Amino acid sequence: MASPPRDRDPAGRARNARPRDAAGRPLPRGAASGLERVPDDLVLTADESVTEAQRLLDTDLPFSAHEVLEGAWKAAPEYDKPCWRALAQLAVGLTHAQRGNARGAVSLLERAADGLRRWAGDYPAGVDGVAVANAADALVARIAxxxxxxAADLRVRLRP
Known part of the structure; x- marks a missing residue:
């Protein structure tokens, strides 16, 4: 039996239009409802991205926060991309932790902390990169x- 064709955008990039549960896992095709998706074409300022990501983290939706931060990463000027990538990795690490995937959580949280510590510029939109990296390290230690x-442990504060 052949797999159904993958969802693609007009440029041919993979897009998954399937509904997702609160932890971002795809629901069966044709499922009536699921988590409200972050639009693929969402464009936010750096401040709006951090504000929205924090709102999503505070409501136990790290997968959705990842989508917002990934959008900011892709839209950022080249010199800011490493910092946004680290923030997106943090949210993915939190998603893995939420799903009970300790190995994935540790790997992504370590990468996020390392990326934030290596960042030499100003953190965007008031993000406290050192505190976020320390929070990621603390989660890694607890998981290890x-x-x-x-859920409260996964509500990392992006700003003071």
Whole structure:
């Protein structure tokens, strides 16, 4: 049995139009409802991106926060991309933690912390990159020690 064709945008890039659950996992094709998706063409300022990502983190939607931060990363000037990438990796790490994928969470949270610490410029939109990196490190340590995380643990503050 052949797989259904993948969703593609006009430029041929893969897009998954399937509805998703609160942790960002795709629901079966044809599912009646799911998490409201972040539009692929959403364009926000740096400040709006951080504000929206924080709102999503605060409402236990790190996958959606990742989509917002990934959009900011893709739209950022070349010199700012590494910082936005690290912020997007943080949200992916939080998504893996939410889903119970310890290995994926540790890997992405470590990359995020490293990227934020290596960043030599000003952090965008008032982000406290050092505090975010420290929060990612603390989550990695808890996961590595076999500690359990609850939703509140995954609500990392992007700004002071």
């Amino acid at each position: 020690d076999g500690g359990t995380l609850d």
